[in-house]
Amino acid sequence: MSKLVIEQVFKVFGRKPKEGVRRLQGGAQRQELREGGTTAAVIDASFTVxxxxxxxxxxxxxxxxxxxxxxxxxxxxxxxxxxxxxxxxxxxxxxxxxxxxxxxxxxxxxxxxxxxxxxxxxxxxxxxxxxxxxxxxxxxxxxxxxxxxxxxxxxxxxxxxxxxxxxxxxxxxxxxxxxxxxxxxxxxxxxxxxxxxxxxxxxxxxxxxxxxxxxxxxxxxxxxxxxxxxxxxxxxxxxxxxxxxxxxxxxxxxxxxxxxxxxxxxxxSRVLTAGSIMAEPVTVTPACGPDVAMRALDTDDDAHAAFVVGPGGEPVGTVTEEQVSEALHGHHDGGHTMADLMATDLVTTGADTTLAGLLTPASRTTLPLAVVDETGRLTGVISTGALLAALGDPSGPAAAPDCGDSGATAKEVASA
Ligand SMILES: Nc1ncnc2c1ncn2[C@@H]1O[C@H](COP(=O)(O)OP(=O)(O)O)[C@@H](O)[C@H]1O
Ligand SMILES: [Mg+2]
Missing domain, CATH: 3.40.50.300 (P-loop containing nucleotide triphosphate hydrolases)
Incomplete structure (x- = not known):
């Protein structure tokens, strides 16, 4: 049960507060009430704690x-x-x-x-x-x-x-x-x-x-x-x-x-955490062959690498899409399980680490960062691209393409 439940709460001071509430409910603005000597201090607040x-x-x-x-x-x-x-x-x-x-x-x-x-x-x-x-x-x-x-x-x-x-x-x-x-x-x-x-x-x-x-x-x-x-x-x-x-x-x-x-x-960089920007990882087991790994990677367009996880869900290495593809199509001498292919120099972090705290670990590796819980189990992945995007301003859409002198608006370019 919520400790506190606040349901459509209004507090109006001054003359005829109840009428003030009705006017606010009818769409009146705070400023209009103020002109009549009534202060709408809290308007239609609802939340739980x-x-x-x-x-x-x-x-x-x-x-x-x-x-x-x-x-x-x-x-x-x-x-x-x-x-x-x-x-x-x-x-x-x-x-x-x-x-x-x-x-x-x-x-x-x-x-x-x-x-x-x-x-x-x-x-x-x-x-x-x-x-x-x-x-x-x-x-x-x-x-x-x-x-x-x-x-x-x-x-x-x-x-x-x-x-x-x-x-x-x-x-x-x-x-x-x-x-x-x-x-x-x-x-x-x-x-x-x-x-x-x-x-x-x-x-x-x-x-x-x-x-x-x-x-x-x-x-x-x-x-x-x-x-x-x-x-x-x-x-x-x-x-x-x-x-x-x-x-x-x-x-x-x-x-x-x-x-x-x-x-x-x-x-x-000091507010957002690993947990708030991480993505669902693609995972494979060490004994997997490249065919299985490729199918796993195909399920996620954004993933260009998969994590190899051990029996406890702990990450033990990563394999890239290219490695898997090469093992699948290239000439090789057989026996290519993920355990053979994987890179093991993983960098792991906790979900609470701030993005500022991720910069140093990210700089030590070209691989995506593995986000693990207290028990060492893999819970998410952060690619370098995701990290950089989050550090930029994600509130706006991606920058409009440079249209040069063509006079085309971004919308025309986008729909072209
Ligand atoms: N007892 C009161 N009588 C009349 N107006 C009040 C009273 N208490 C607060 N207000 C008005 O309600 C508005 C919100 O005030 P307040 O809740 O103190 O805001 P905050 O704490 O965010 O600064 C202000 O315009 C304030 O002048
Ligand atoms: Mg106050």
Whole structure:
């Protein structure tokens, strides 16, 4: 079951919000409403957040991110639409049930984390537990553990003003973690930090997430942060969700011109991974003859080489189409199985390797790269051509042919 389900949610502020929703549903634009003193902060948002994922909501300032987030924990009620938390409709909960859920199941981390200046770090980290009414001993133990998780062991008795901005933000994170809420809502939590510290916090969050498997909704206006953190990303524009997808989805297939222009400057080599560009490999076994290998290669027009795989699915070598063809038609002394023909200087990589990380391995071989899983089994293939194409700009079609002075348009040439 999805952790959160957001169904056609609208939030309209100002005069006659319900009527605003009806007008939006009828095709009115955000700007038209604004002229009448009504703000459409969130317009027809629908998406799900799955348990254990980091779901990033990204958009420029004013695009409706914070409003959306506040509806996820019931701090704001949608003007229209539903939010389900663990399958329960938040609007149907009593205010007591809602408060209870907010204190136990959801934690929020804000941009400017307000630490209490006259409480030490431990007491600050334990605050959420105090709200829950937990006994002192449990509070201190869990807050101590949470502080250790965020790298602040030893700072328990310090005062907030003895901490750097980054460390204060970590106390905020520790406070959220100490409650053992399984959903964290983070609104621009790292936006006030210096770039290096910010990157550090992002990495630390990813590391924590590997251990804790929380469900995290993370808001940011920073595209690089979104791409770095998000398992999936929702791109918001003017109150609407323009696209939901993985970083690779958004880079490779932007939903519209807005998203495309938003992501055009992203360093693809650091976002796209081997897994996002790999193709299905053609495989043969070592004992295969050239006839079988040729038939296998014929099934895939794009494949000019096949991987030879062992009994566990592990790649042991490659054979090219030419080698197979030569063995098939050329004069040879028989006995040409794939094991005899194959080149064995394979270069393998994991699906998570970024394209930047593939460049060095790719430069060491003329063969396609083998993508393998944790058990060494072959899961995909990346040709040099595919790698170079992905590093270029795949959002546009292939460059139009140079038509010289003939005056022909690309379309005429293409249809000629
Ligand atoms: N309580 C409110 N009353 C009226 N307008 C609001 C309120 N909260 C937010 N807005 C407006 O809704 C729009 C979206 O705001 P917000 O959700 O804060 O965007 P973001 O977090 O993406 O910067 C903005 O135009 C903002 O002025
Ligand atoms: Mg905001």
């Amino acid at each position: 799955e348990p254990g994922e980091i779901f990033v909501v990204m958009g420029l300032s004013g695009s409706g991110k914070s409003t959306l987030l506040r509806m996820l924990n019931g701090l704001l009620e949608p003007t229209s639409g539903r939010v389900l938390f663990d399958g329960r409709d938040l609007t149907a909960l009593s205010s007591k049930a809602l408060r209870d859920m907010r204190s136990r199941q959801i934690s929020m981390v804000f941009q400017h984390f307000a630490l209490f200046p006259h409480r030490n770090v431990l007491e600050n980290a334990a605050y959420g537990l105090e709200v829950q009414g937990r006994p002192r001993e449990e509070r201190e133990q869990r807050a101590t553990e949470a502080l250790a998780l965020v790298g602040l062991a030893g700072w328990e008795r310090s005062w907030p003003d003895e901490l750097s901005g980054g460390m204060q933000q970590r106390v905020g994170l520790a406070r959220a973690l100490a409650t053992e809420a399984d959903v964290l809502l983070m609104d621009e939590s790292f936006s006030a930090l210096d770039p290096l510290i910010r990157r550090d916090m992002q990495d630390q969050l990813l590391e924590l997430q590997q251990r804790l498997h929380k469900t995290i909704v993370f808001i940011t206006h920073d595209l690089n942060e979104a791409m770095h953190l998000g398992d999936r990303i929702a791109v918001m524009r003017d109150g609407r969700i323009a696209q939901v997808g993985t970083a690779a989805d958004i880079l490779v297939a932007p939903a519209d011109d807005y998203v495309a222009s938003f992501v055009q400057d992203v360093d693809r």
